[in-house]
Amino acid sequence: MSRLEDALAARRFVVTAELLTVNAGGLEAVRERFAPYEDWVDAVNATDNTSAHAHASPLAVSIALKQLGVEPVMQLTCRDRNRIALEAEIAGAGLHGIENICCLTGDDVTAGDEPEARRVFDLDSIQLLALGASMAQGTYLSGRKLDPAPHLFLGAVENPGAPPYDYRVERALKKVRAGARFLQLQVSFEPQRLAAFMSEAVRTRLAEQVALIPSICLVRSPGALRYIDEHVPGITVPQELIERCERGPDPEHECFDVACELAEHARSLPGVAGLHLISFRREAGIARLCQRLEIPTRAEREMSGYRRPVAV
Amino acid sequence: MAGPNGALAALEYAVKKPIWGCQMCGQCVLHSTGMTCPMNCPKTLRNGPCGGVRPDGTCEVKPEMRCVWVKAVERAPKTPWAHEINDLRPPVDNRLWGTSSWRNFFTKRDRLTPKGWRVSA
Secondary structure, three states: OOHHHHHHHOOEOEEEEEOOOOOOOHHHHHHHHHHHHOOOOOEEEEOOOHHHOOOOOHHHHHHHHHHOOOOEEEEEEOOOOOHHHHHHHHHHHHHOOOOEEEEEOOOOHHHOOOOOOOOOOOOOHHHHHHHHHHHHOOEOOOOOEOOOOOOOEEEEEEOOOOOOHHHHHHHHHHHHHHOOOEEEEOOOOOHHHHHHHHHHHHHOOHHHHOEEEEEEEEOOOHHHHHHHHHHOOOOOOOHHHHHHHHHOOOHHHHHHHHHHHHHHHHHHOOOEOEEEEEEOOOOOHHHHHHHHOOOOOHHHHHHHOOEOOOOO | OOOOOOHHHHHHHHHHHHHHOOOOOOOOOHHHHOOOOHHHOOOOOOOOOOOOOOOOOEOOOOOOOEOHHHHHHHHHHHOOOHHHHHOOOOOOOHHHOOOOHHHHHHOOHHHOOOOOOOOOO
16 A cells, blocks of 8 residues: 555545656656655655656656655656557556556647647546556456556546536546546635635535645746746636735745645645645745644654544 | 548538537547537547636637537536436547447447446446
8 A cells, every 4th residue: 555545544634746857867866856845745746748848757757756765646647648558657657566646638739848749648537547447456458467456546636726617526526436546636826716626525525535635836936926827727826816926025935925825725625635735946845835834744744643634 | 530431421420520520430429518529629538628728718729719528518417418428438449430420329339348448437
């Protein structure tokens, strides 16, 4: 059982983080990316060609994380691989004892720096989850045996901040039927959207069936917020928020305050199982946010059984 | 998108292309998705909208187009098959492109799934 699965099963509050993309530099390059927040996280996401830009593959980075003693969450998108290649990645993960797999549709190729590439989307994220669930039961999609079956802890992403808003919880329930055990929710700078999603998730019992983990994004400048608003598909940053950061005496400090407030709000919502933290810089922001929110380190959480602050 | 293969497929294409933008996937799910063809989604998503839908309900890839799933979710409740929108649709069988989905429906060919596909709709 993965550490993430174990923590969630024990209903401990979890913290995951997104590893900055890696292109070169060996294990040391991987280590320096998670070192500032290593003590706080249960697991670290190895991304899959984020925003359709090529980087070291999620399986390669997941293996590196494991070698360095950090538990990986391997992200897998449907954009660049057909079903055979996806099965190969999942089997490869199983071979290396990588259990946490986060299944995504993926940004379109037009979001990246090689928009002329062929988009694949042979499966969608829900079909990918079902494929992973099938492999965890010991068969490829064809029915061919996979022996021994890999132990997998499957998850996905849902976006409370994109239309059709009222349908997002239903879609999340569908992901659960397909095999998702955790959902890392897309970054939202609109607390009311996350709150609406979570209250519907509690009402429909989604929150009991799957661990819901909202994402918080740390940035250092109002310009970065504006960039996210304009260029990252599916994320809206309210104008007032950007202006507040611009007007503040210290914009960098103001941006950090905003992230802390959003994290505090997300954590307070009934049904939230943990936080997923994303920072685009190699710095101590993630650790500082955890300290500001008085989230104990992973070792302390494991010892004290630090629970989700609000019970469902 | 594949060209229609055979007379029945050509007839089907002639009817469905102008109204629904039929792509001839040969395994039509139009009725269960609010009479909105999911194969018009640039990512050909058959199980719901991706996370990139713009705030005004348009497509991440083609801003001039409304997301097919935003339309599907709006329209499905008005159809007799409202509950089917949440069906868990299996992966597309890529051998069926260009064939008639009408024929594949009557022969049940369109409901044939791989052995390792374990979830029910």
